[in-house]
Amino acid sequence: MLIVEDDPFIAMDIESAVADQLGDKAELIVVESIAEARKATSTGLSCALLDVDVVDGKTFDIAASLLRRGTPFAFVSGSAPGDLPDPLRKARFLRKPFSANEVVAFVRSAVAPADGRGQPVNPASGSAA
Numbered sequence: 001m002l003i004v005e006d007d008p009f010i011a012m013d014i015e016s017a018v019a020d021q022l023g024d025k026a027e028l029i030v031v032e033s034i035a036e037a038r039k040a041t042s043t044g045l046s047c048a049l050l051d052v053d054v055v056d057g058k059t060f061d062i063a064a065s066l067l068r069r070g071t072p073f074a075f076v077s078g079s080a081p082g083d084l085p086d087p088l089r090k091a092r093f094l095r096k097p098f099s100a101n102e103v104v105a106f107v108r109s110a111v112a113p114a115d116g117r118g119q120p121v122n123p124a125s126g127s128a129a
Contacts, residue, residue: 001107002040002048004062005076006032006055010096014049014076017100018107037062045071047110049103052077063088072110
């Protein structure tokens with residue numbers, strides 16, 4: 001999972017929320033810039049959380065690349081959802097300040113195994129959630 005966030009305290013909050021819920025299953029890559037995010041997206045990712053504004057610009061190109069690859073992502077930002085370019089306006093958007101539950105809910109839905117119809121599977125029952 002990729003986290004692109006240039007505020008170290010917010011990055012730690014996101015990382016902690018995900019690690020607390022997913023434990024050892026959470027493979028997290030935390031970066032603060034678009035340049036670092038580009039390198040990270042060259043590997044297979046389960047999902048991504050992107051701040052809109054980071055130290056070297058806006059993460060819209062990273063989001064568009066993830067969208068083309070079919071990688072689930074969400075913006076986590078203090079920006080307004082209406083500031084997103086048209087092709088990205090349907091993306092999940094978690095407004096800062098966010099709750100840990102919002103982050104965890106997104107990550108769980110993004111990494112949940114799917115049944116044959118593309119529906120998330122409830123790990124406890126093995127059936128579609």
